[in-house]
Amino acid sequence: MAVTLADVAAHAQVSSATVSRVLSGNYPVSEATRARVLRAVGELDYVVNGPASALAAATSDLVGILVNDIADPFFGIMAGAVQSEIAELHGTGAKLAVVCNTGGSPERELTYLTLLQRQRAAAVVVTGGAAEGADHAAAVAAKLGRLTDAGTRVVLCGRPPLPPRGDGEPAVTTLAFDNRGGARRLTEHLLTLGHRRIGYVTGPPDRTTTRHRLEGHRAALAAAGVPGAGAPAAAGTSAAERLTVHGRFDRASGYDATLELLRREPELTAVVAANDTIALGACAALRDQGLRIPADVSVAGFDDLPFSADAVPALTTVRLPLHEAGARAGRLATNREPAPPGGVATIRAELMVRASTAPPRDRG
């Protein structure tokens, strides 16, 4: 069928071992034979059989990148950075960096992890927040543990660290985002401007990203003594709970949730969204209700995606260095950068104050 190593060897009149050596370039070969082999490779248009080589060498050049939503630039930016960092490895170490779209589904995440394990992937980079169900979290942690045991490098990027395993060793390298801190500073900014009736529009409740950002938001509220802003866990309908609406991490959801928020609290002076995409939906909803931003209602997002600076008005948000984080994850995954102490590094989130936030119209 296809051209094999043996064909090349015959054509170049050397042994297949020699061909293998010039191709992998990890062993001395005389310049003359080397040239002869390369010419044979060219003439026969030979392409290595990846599976065979992976089997024999017990390693593969596949690197998997898991994302929750490939159509979302938040993930696209990170994945692109990981991939280009890995593609940098020219020549011998050519890796196939490959992104897998889980759609945010825990099952598919596990499925992809298994598929990658089956391929004996060299590394796996898991991006974005995790689903929180105890069972699923445990299943993922177990799967990642098995991957590392099998020699696959695992890097978490934008996801909280795994619980430590029994055997001391940090299970996987983690680049965690400071979602709590960023969210807290953002809400503090609004508080400082004088806002007190602040709505919060966020994604699915059972995601780490949702929870951490919400915790930061409420921590700021509580610290400022905003009435009723109790602990999230408190039962009943505290003011904070009444002003929090969950949905999906997309624009449509942000739109609807903002309308709901307005229904619950017409006197709202600010809306904090759990990400920029939701914030855009919130802006659209407010505008459709005849409210001006920020004159009537301030709006803030999170992530600082490229479009946020271009929105009208430009969106106040929290900047996450997605590209840098992805690139670093890529280097970590390919062993070109030492793991941070303890295996975990926290990526700082930076407040970006722009035009969509201003002091409230009426002091409450």
Added chain:
Amino acid sequence: MAVTLADVAAHAQVSSATVSRVLSGNYPVSEATRARVLRAVGELDYVVNGPASALAAATSDLVGILVNDIADPFFGIMAGAVQSEIAELHGTGAKLAVVCNTGGSPERELTYLTLLQRQRAAAVVVTGGAAEGADHAAAVAAKLGRLTDAGTRVVLCGRPPLPPRGDGEPAVTTLAFDNRGGARRLTEHLLTLGHRRIGYVTGPPDRTTTRHRLEGHRAALAAAGVPGAGAPAAAGTSAAERLTVHGRFDRASGYDATLELLRREPELTAVVAANDTIALGACAALRDQGLRIPADVSVAGFDDLPFSADAVPALTTVRLPLHEAGARAGRLATNREPAPPGGVATIRAELMVRASTAPPRDRG
């Protein structure tokens, strides 16, 4: 090291052949042994060795999806659709659909294709326009031909068909976008509104998408007898050429190009962008120049990405059914849908008239 088929076989007290048969499910096995094997698999936490199985079976379950820019929703939407369509295949046919980011670089495109060929990928879906250099086009066509020869299914999605090969058989299945037709209808819309001084902001000159959309635009201009709107190939600086600015397919480029356009022709009444992202940049530039949309200048885009309907004002654009096209490509790649007659289907582009276009203020 890892658990192997043989381990499972020993544990279940059957031959490894039997285990293999149970796992691939393509051969009769008694219910009793089947259960025993499955239990052993579970107890040992066995995961198939992909490379070994690919080597022995001479097929792999990898499906590659090539995109030009993973951070661009245009590609994200298509890739996501392809991937979810392929992930549908549960159970035995579990495929690993995987996206590769070429960054629009011809070299990286070729590199990824080779990497996928090396993995003996089951299928490859190539999305988006192609780079046009004759040498590169030939290299890609040759590579795709070799892939199909090796049994890899190749589907082009949103890319013009390959030139027919000598041997009759349509080389690869193609889902082409009607970029020319869509662009033409869009410009006709502007013409109908009364615009005559229409600027065009587009991407890199050496891309099929750029060229086809530009051709459609100019065809409309020429048909309407707009002065100077000659053939694109015409030498010198026709009016059409003077009002066309090339850049990248991103917002920043759209911003800069629009400023340049305004410099060249302050009396502009409309800006047509080669895609929605560029259009957003154009809007920002116009706004920054104190021009209102559409009162002073109309703006139109292409693709109808999700954000376009939300822009202020909502963007007039040309809708491409990206999700549907991606899903269909996924089905084609997995042989779950017959190829269109002749191997090529053209995907219709639909004009979406929204708020960003209106009659020009002064009749020219």
Added chain:
DNA sequence: CTGTTAGCGCCTTCAA
């Protein structure tokens, strides 16, 4: 520096 020789783990005839 180069050739020889075992496997890597699985699939797949061929027998039983």
Added chain:
DNA sequence: TTGAAGGCGCTAACAG
């Protein structure tokens, strides 16, 4: 219905 055995194409000792 099940087992035995050869080989897929390549790599990695081990000799020479």
